[in-house]
Amino acid sequence: MPHIPERLRGSPLLVVSSLMFAVMALCARSVAGRLSVGQVVCARFAIGLVFLAFYFPLIGRRPRMGRPGLWALRGIFGGGSVYFYFMAIDRLAVGPATLLNACWPICAAILGIFILKEQVNGYLASGLVATTFGAGLVIWSTVQGGMSLTLGVGAWAGAASALLSGAAVIALRALRGDTDAASIFLSFCFFGLLFGLPFALQDWRPLSWDMLLPLLGVGLSSVIAQMIFTYAMGYVTAAAGGITTQLTPAFSWLLGALLLGEPLQPLSVLGSLVCMGGVLWGTGLVPRLLIPASRPSS
Template sequence: MLLFVASSSLFGLMAFIAKLASVRIPGAEVALLRFAVGFVPILLIPSIRKRSFAWTRLDLLLYRGFFGGTAVLFYFVAIAHIPVGIATLLNYLSPVFAGMYAAVFAGEPLRARIMLPLGVTLVGVWLVVTAGAHGPSFLGFGKWELVGLLSAVCSGAAVTAIRIARRTESSWAIFSSFSLFGVVVTAPFAIWSWVTPTPYEWLLLVLVGLVSIAAQMLMTHAFRWVQTLIAGVISQLGVVVAMFLGTIFLAERLTPRSMIGTVVTLAGVVTVIIVSKERCADEIEP
C-alpha cells in the first residue's frame, strides 16, 4: 500500500512540476515532451521494446492511445491556465466517465446506486470551479475549467479501452501505444506553438517525464499487492498533493468554498469507485 501511496503522490508532484514548466512553455509542448521522455525506455531497452510492440488488438490500442494522449493534452493545457489543484481534480473525475462508457461499450451494468454519488461529485465540482472560474463561463465553468473537464472525459474513454484491451494485450503494449499515439496527438499543437526551453525549463520538462515514469512503475508494481478498489481510492491522493503544493509554493488561492467542493468531489469519486469497483488509476499516468 505504501508503494501506491508513493505512486499517487508522485503523480501529484508531476502535475506541480508541469505547472512550473508551463509558466512560459505551452501546455501542449509540455505534454509532448512528457510523452517523448516516457518513450525512451521503450526504445533503449531491447526486452521492453519487444514486449511493447507485440500488439494484438490494434483498434483498442489506437483508441487507448488517442483518447489517452488527448486527455493528457487537455490536462496539461488546463494546468497551464488554472490552479494545478483544480486542473488535477477535474482530470481525476475520469472514473465517473469510465463507468458510463463501460456501461455503453463494454456491456457492464450501470447500477442505480451509482447515481447518488455521481450527483454529489457534480455538485462538488460545481462548487470548486464556480469559486473562481477563469474567463467567460458556461454554467459557472470557465473555458479552461471546461478543458480540464474534457481531459477527464477523454481519460474515461481511454480507461474503458484499457479494460477491454487487457484481455489480449500486455501492460507494456498498452503503455507503448499510450506513449506513441500521445506523441502523435500532441506534436501538431506543440510544434505550432513551440517555445524553445531554457536550460532550467529543460530540467523541469525532463523531470515531468521521469517522475511520471517512476509513478507509473511504482503503480504497476503495487498492483501485485493492492486490490483494485483500494488502489482507486488511494489514487485520489494525487489531487491532494497537487492542491497542497500549488497552495504552499505557488500561492494558489484555496477558498473555504473550493475546499468544501474539493472534499465533496473526492468523496463522490471515491464512492463511485467503491460502488462500481472501477480501476481509475490506470490513466492518471500522464
C-alpha cells in the same frame, strides 16, 4: 511490473498513482507561459518512450498488440486527453485544471456499464456521487474566488480532457485482459507524441536550463504514475478506479498551494475532504470498518 502482494493491488496502488499525477501537474504548471503546451506534451511522452526503450529489452519481451485497433484508440484518446489537460493547466491554476480533468470517471463509469458490462454496487455509486460533489465544491470555490471557469479556453480544454480520458480508460480496461501494462503505455506515449508534435512545432519557444528539471519531472512522474495506474486498473472496475483517482485533485490543490502559492479557499478544503471520503466509502474501506463481517453459523 514486479510482483506485488494482492492486498496492495488495485486501489492502494491507485492512491500512489494519484499522488504522482499531482506531481506531474505541478511540474507542468511551473513552466506554464514559458513553453508551449505542445512542447510540454512532447516532453512527457518522449521521456516515456525513452523509458520503454530500456524497459522492454531489460525484461526480454516485445510489446504485445493483440488488438491493434483498440490499442491505437487507447493511445489516441489518451494523447488528446493529455494535450487538453496541459492546456487547462497552462491557463488555470493547477487545482481547478486537475479537478476539471477529474470528471472523467463519470464518462468512464457510464461507458463501463454499457460497453464492458460492469456492475456498480451501492457503495460504488454513492462514492462516485460524493467524489463528484466534492470536485464541484472545489470548482465553485474557484469561481467564488474570482476565476471564471464557464467560458474560458482553459475550462473547455479541461472538459475535453475529461471526456477523452473516460474513453481512454474504457479502452485500457478492455485491453488489460490480454495486454500488459507496458504495451498499453507504449500506445499512450507513441500516439501522444504524434498528437503533440504539430502543436510543439507550430509554437516552438526557446528552452533554458531552468526549464529542464521541471520537464524531466513531468516525464518521470508521469511514467511512474501511468505504469502504476495501468497495472492497477487490471484489478478494479472503471468506476472504482475513477473514484480512487479523485485523490489527484486533492493532492494537486495541496501541492499548488504549498509550493506555488496558489489560492486555497476554505470551500475547496471541504470539497477535497468530501472527495477523499468518497474514495474511502466507494472502494469499500469504510464500510468494511463500520459493518462487522458476518460470523459463520456453528
